[in-house]
Amino acid sequence: MNELNNFLSLIDGYIGGSQWFVFLLLGTGLFFTIYLKFPQFRYLHHSIRIVRGKFDRQGDQGDTSHFQALTTALSGTVGTGNIAGVALAIHLGGPAALFWMLVTAALGMTTKFVEVTLSHKYREQVEDGSIAGGPMYYMHKRLNIRLKNKKVLKTGQVLGVIFAVATIFSSFGTGNLPQINSISNSMFETFGLNRMLTGAVLAVLLALVILGGIKRIAKVTSRLVPIMAIIYFLGAMAVIVYNYENILPSIGAIVGDVFSGTAAVGGFLGGSIAFAFNRGVNRGLFSNEAGQGSAPIAHAAARAHEPVSEGLVALLEPFIDTIIICTLTGLVLLSSGVWKEKFPNQFQETDLMVLEGQYSESNPDERKQLYQFLSGDIDLPLFSGSLNVSEGQIRNQPTILHARSVAESVQVWFNNQPYTGTLTFKGGNLVTQPGLTLTGNSLMHSAPLTTVAFTRSWLGDYGKYIVALGLLLFAFSTAISWSYYGGRAVTYLFGSKGVIYYRFVYVIGFFFASFVDTTIVWTLSGITIALMTIPNLVGILSLHKEMKTEVQLFWKEWYEHFPGKKTPKM
Known part of the structure; x- marks a missing residue:
């Protein structure tokens, strides 16, 4: 596991x-923010009107309403990034990581507006009658390069395949x-439920939902998102x-x-400006997926005659997902103080590192x-x-690091009994x-940290049950x-014929991931x-x-639809 994670x-x-x-990522958002004159602020109230159906036309083509497309896309973004991702970002970079998550979201509102608009414009109807769209379709149709000798380089098709x-x-x-x-x-921490059992039950439920296609998915998510x-x-x-x-x-x-x-505080050994910046942006992207190209796939199915209208609906997602929900989680973690405290923990291999010799947190030089x-x-x-x-206690114990902190009160168990024997380490x-x-006692991160904060x-x-329920639904x-x-x-x-095989593998993977190492999953x-985001940003x-x-x-069309309303200047 360690070799794989490395x-x-x-x-x-x-x-x-x-x-x-x-x-x-940030540069793309900043470019479009300036180029389109800050649409995330100027058009926000128009976005809400469109979600309410004020710009709909009878006969608009699509499989879902604006609201259903929004909730489907939100259900794809509001998840572990809001609960576990924020906790991981603060664990790695400190409070400043949350600042960079919010900056990523503000710029991401424009990025998502752009990617959804372009993808919606080039959507198409596939052989089963449903609407399909996403960055691979606009890439396929618009990013080929025509040379002077009239030959065409099929760069768009190549990018589309890479993205897909x-x-x-x-x-x-x-x-x-x-x-x-x-x-x-979360279920193990809260209720002591076996991870494999949780995975098996939810894998069956997942299969029952996704086999129903986008209409069933939209119906389920439009109810789950507001409740959770x-x-x-x-x-x-x-x-x-x-x-x-x-x-x-x-x-x-x-x-x-x-x-x-x-600065170093409690069990937290410190976080640099660069590390907070990198982890905050990275976790911000995981949270709202702006620029990743995922949301355009959901919005392509929305009933709309005008691509920009659906782009404006998508503009709301990073605002709701990151600026509101992630800020709430961040303030929970910081105000409760749990991000810098050590708690009893079962150590994960990939979070574990043993140093030669002993280092003391109380010694400023050694802590540095x-x-x-x-x-x-x-x-x-x-x-x-x-x-x-001997009896679970390590003799002449060197410094053991777990979850980026010095582990304390370390005990060794074999089949839930105190262990006597030897531990072997390599590198x-x-x-x-x-x-x-x-x-032992160490810092925590991801979902378990947020779970502790809610108590x-x-x-x-009882607060931990809210996290367990929220995380389950999210x-x-x-x-x-x-x-x-x-x-x-x-x-x-x-x-379309290949989808059923994909769904089968998807459900199997869902089950197995319920009991593998968390750190490997996040890596x-x-x-x-990144592999999905890069071609989309280039496009x-x-x-x-x-x-x-x-x-x-x-x-121009908005002005015709709502005469007397002032048209925003470009």
Whole structure:
């Protein structure tokens, strides 16, 4: 597992975890924000009117309403990114990571407006009578290059195929594996339910929903999304109000740490400006998927005669998903203080690292060394060899790091009994022995951290049930929506007949991901997101002039539809 995670981390470091990817993502959003004159602010109230059906025409082609398309796309984005992703970003980069998530969302509102508009324009009806669309269709039709000798380079078809293949992989890396993994971990932490049992039950339910196609998916998600949003909002507000004295300091840390990085505090060893920036943008993208090209697939099915109108509906998604819901989660984590505290934990192999010798958190110099090691700035000698264990206690224990913190009160178990024997390490990593587990106190991240945070209110331990329920609904609906996205990609590549085989593999993968290592799942997620996002950003940047023309034509029609209303200037 460690070798696999190290290999995936290496790949992610060159793609999704790299600085150039972050700048490409933010740069695209910033370019369109300026080029289209801040549409995320100027057109927001128009978006709400369109969702309410004010711009509909009888006979508009499509399979879903604006509201159903919005909730289907939201169900694909409102998931573990809002609960586990925010916790992971703060765990890695400190409070400033939340700031960069919000910046990503603000710019992402424009990016999503653009990608949905262009994809909706070039949607088409497939052989089963349904409407199919997405970036692969606009790429296929608009991104070929015509040479002077009248020959055509089929770059659009190539990009379309690359994007569709990446979408299939990302349906697992974004919508499948991390969703059920977070659900099963939350259910285990909250109710003690076996992860495999949780995966099996939900895999069956998933199969029953996705076999019904987009109309059943839209019907289910249009009911789930509002319910889960209300439950989660009420639970989050209970924590924030209960810890009201920490609200202003938390907001101050979110903004202030942007310019200084987050200092070491509690069990948190510190976070640099660059690390907070990278992780915040990366998790922001995972949360709202702006630029990834997933939402256009859902919006392509919406009944609309004008592509820009559906783009304006999509503009609401990053606002709801990240600016509202992720901010709530961030304030819950920061105001409750759990992000810097150590809790009893069952250690995961890929979060575990053993150093040669002993380092003390209370020693400023040694603490700084640990932070620089975790940030990749320096190397520290890693332990290789064997350690003796007696009745669960490690003799002459060196420094053990778990979840980017110094582990305390470490105990070793074999089949749930205190272990006596030896532990073998190679290059700081535990050599796996079936039945062997390590527990102790360390920082937490992802869904378990948010679960603990929700207990810091008047609700006490009952608060964790809100996270479990919210995560169940959030993540399950995300898995539902992403099965549709992957299915549309399969349709583009192989036709409608291939979808049933894809859905079968999707459900099987959903089951197995319920009991695999969380860290590997998140690393794979980062890779698949980047592979899907890059061709889409290249595509929409290439069509920036066409996008501006579409917006101008839309406001001309809007003015004709609503005479007397002032048309926004371009």
